[in-house]
Amino acid sequence: MHKNNVMALRKKEVRQSLALTEATYELSRDERRILYLAAIQCAENVSLDGQQNIPITEYEIKVSDYSDMFEVDVHESSRDVRKAITNIYDKSVIIADPDESVETERSEEEVRWIIGKKNLPKRGSWSITLNPLILPHLTDLANRIRFPMGSVVYLQNTYQYRLYELFMAEPSGKRVIELDWLREKFCLKPSYEVYTNLRQRIIDPAVKQINKTTSMKLKYKENKIGKKIISLTFSYKIPAQLDK
Helix, strand or coil, X not given: CCHHHHHHHHHCEEEEEHHHHCCECCCCHHHHXXXXXXXXXXXXXXXXXXXXCCCCCEEEEEHHHHHHHHCCCHHHHXXXXXXXXXXXXXXXXXXXXXXXXXXXXXXXXXXXXXXXXXXXXXXXXXXXXXXXXXXXXXXXXXXXXXXXHHHCCCCCCHHHHHHHHHHHCXXXXXXXXXXXXXXXXXXXXXXHHCHHHHHHHHHHHHHHHHHXXXXXXXXXXXXXXXXXXEEEEEEEECCCCCCC
16 A cells, blocks of 8 residues: 555545435445546546636546555455446446426436546556536536545445445535435335334444544434324534635
């Protein structure tokens, strides 16, 4: 591990639109990590007025950066990066557009994350081409969340990443999440229709890991209609905001 590289990487900023934060998609932990490594490069390509300096869509994902950032053996990192990028190429995200929605039907746009990939064995890296439709969600300064990459490196799965992002999107320190909404947005399997499974496998481990490895302090309470738990109210303290 290269200590100086680790420190520099973890200071880099992730930017993400609120629409993408609340989008519907399914990614593995390693696939989400790849997109984070692309996102921090996107953020560096934005000027102070929120405009991209140059409309870049191609980004290099270095195996060494993945290894350093997430503290994974370089040989394991090489395997993880290859598999994750191969899988991302076939995946898409569904982003809602409230402005075009009506009461009886929601407007949604489905787009692929990346439209190109290339292995670069001489460099020990891969090149991925982000879908141009995704770029505004990773670069615009308005209606977005932002946090240093180092704040999430010790989270253990994509559900923990996503919950952390959802809380960062609501700076009031309180967020009510409907369970059916969560199941839809996270593309959860039918077994998670059972609340006990959802709590034991996703919610409680996420709360524990976020409290343990980030500066966010988090707790929740259950909300019922009759005997059925329909939502969770999360209370938390958000880490000091980045300079704007």
